[in-house]
Amino acid sequence: MGIQLGDVKTGAGRPFHSAELMLTRVVSVLLTLCFGAVFGAFADVSQVRVVGDGAPTRITIWTDAAEEAEAFVSNTAGVRRIIFPLRSNGYSAEGLGNGGVSVWSLNPGRLEFELDRPMSVARVLRLPPTGTETAYRVIIDLETVSDARFTSVARRDQRRLAKAEDAAAKAVEKDAVLLAGVTTGRKPAPRRTGTGHVVVIDAGHGGRDPGAIAITGGQEKDVTLKAALALRDLLEADGRYVVKLTRDTDVFVDHEDRVTKARNWNAELFISLHADAAGASSVSGASVYTISARGEGRIDREASRNNWIIPIEDGTPERLTGILADLVKRETKTRSAEFAELLLPELERAGPVLRNTHRNAGFYVLLAPDVPAVLLELGFLTNAADAKRLQSEKGLDASTRAIKKAIDTYFDRQELRVASQ
Numbered sequence: 438m439g440i441q442l443g444d445v446k447t448g449a450g451r452p453f454h455s456a457e458l459m460l461t462r463v464v465s466v467l468l469t470l471c472f473g474a475v476f477g478a479f480a481d482v483s484q485v486r487v488v489g490d491g492a493p494t495r496i497t498i499w500t501d502a503a504e505e506a507e508a509f510v511s512n513t514a515g516v517r518r519i520i521f522p523l524r525s526n527g528y529s530a531e532g533l534g535n536g537g538v539s540v541w542s543l544n545p546g547r548l549e550f551e552l553d554r555p556m557s558v559a560r561v562l563r564l565p566p567t568g569t570e571t572a573y574r575v576i577i578d579l580e581t582v583s584d585a586r587f588t589s590v591a592r593r594d595q596r597r598l599a600k601a602e603d604a605a606a607k608a609v610e611k612d613a614v615l616l617a618g619v620t621t622g623r624k625p626a627p628r629r630t631g632t633g634h635v636v637v638i639d640a641g642h643g644g645r646d647p648g649a650i651a652i653t654g655g656q657e658k659d660v661t662l663k664a665a666l667a668l669r670d671l672l673e674a675d676g677r678y679v680v681k682l683t684r685d686t687d688v689f690v691d692h693e694d695r696v697t698k699a700r701n702w703n704a705e706l707f708i709s710l711h712a713d714a715a716g717a718s719s720v721s722g723a724s725v726y727t728i729s730a731r732g733e734g735r736i737d738r739e740a741s742r743n744n745w746i747i748p749i750e751d752g753t754p755e756r757l758t759g760i761l762a763d764l765v766k767r768e769t770k771t772r773s774a775e776f777a778e779l780l781l782p783e784l785e786r787a788g789p790v791l792r793n794t795h796r797n798a799g800f801y802v803l804l805a806p807d808v809p810a811v812l813l814e815l816g817f818l819t820n821a822a823d824a825k826r827l828q829s830e831k832g833l834d835a836s837t838r839a840i841k842k843a844i845d846t847y848f849d850r851q852e853l854r855v856a857s858q
């Protein structure tokens with residue numbers, strides 16, 4: 438479940454402020470102010486920090502503009518390095534590293550981190566300024582790897598780095614032309630993020646369990662499967678997520694298996710898709726459920742019955758494991774509610790929602806002690822308008838897009854939280 442930062446040591450953060458540097462920065466800030474909107478990637482570094490112990494080691498780079506570069510592994514002349522190409526630094530600086538990074542140095546065109554062990558880039562995260570943090574930040578997480586792995590990544594990255602630096606040089610030339618008075622704008626490169634968040638989509642019912650029957654004809658199990666497949670395609674197209682489905686065909690899956698699968702995949706978010714039925718055909722709208730207080734009482738029992746053990750670090754004193762497990766459960770509940778609250782306004786924009794629509798229930802699929810989970814009723818199949826909406830491509834598309842937006846916002850927040858720890 439994401440990155441463990443518990444054992445990361447604090448390290449050498451060092452802002453640098455020489456007079457010469459300040460002057461360069463003033464000029465570059467002025468350039469950014471005048472032309473930043475056009476040029477996009479004028480990023481000057483104001484601070485570099487390296488913390489961690491190799492599992493992972495986290496590099497944070499503060500810049501005054503968005504920086505789109507990737508980090509590359511290099512092994513030229515037998516020196517192991519991580520190289521981060523930068524567009525417009527006219528000054529130099531250096532500092533000591535931590536956790537596998539011995540020293541770092543900033544030179545025009547690139548930021549380099551010398552390594553004392555084989556490491557590779559686990560992920561790169563780019564953060565915009567937030568309320569308290571006015572700079573842009575690039576976060577590079579490094580992991581210790583085998584020599585063989587390092588060598589093969591370095592070989593691959595050699596070509597990629599040359600290509601990136603070539604493209605950057607061309608872009609600088611282009612900017613120079615623009616500075617000389619040409620006014621055509623340049624679109625910023627699409628934002629790329631690191632490896633994926635694991636999202637598990639659970640299509641309700643299936644096989645011999647049809648779920649609710651639609652007033653228009655058709656069954657809930659087909660509606661949920663279609664929605665799950667559409668949502669998967671939408672998320673996978675983004676590149677930011679690793680998407681898993683508890684079923685992708687018309688088969689019966691036990692409740693226990695759905696939860697066990699999600700836990701085995703290290704799900705960061707579990708979304709169970711359903712469509713409701715009501716006695717009155719006038720009842721319509723989507724609704725979201727998270728675990729109820731009553732359901733919570735079942736978590737421990739089901740967890741021990743199914744061997745859903747919350748991973749607690751080896752060697753943790755016995756008296757603390759219970760407290761840690763409780764913290765994980767509470768955190769999971771908070772996250773589930775947070776996602777539900779993000780989902781509602783998006784669903785409201787996409788179609789009708791039920792009044793008091795964030796509800797609590799003891800649904801079995803919500804019982805994992807350590808996977809944030811919601812159960813989403815997409816609408817009522819007993820209501821003609823809802824049934825039509827959910828059985829039409831357009832209606833389903835609106836719903837899945839709404840869910841995707843909520844997922845995006847949810848993980849944006851998670852990333853900010855991890856980064857500011």
Ligand SMILES: [Zn+2]
Pocket residue numbers: 641642648649657710711712713
């Ligand atoms: Zn259902």
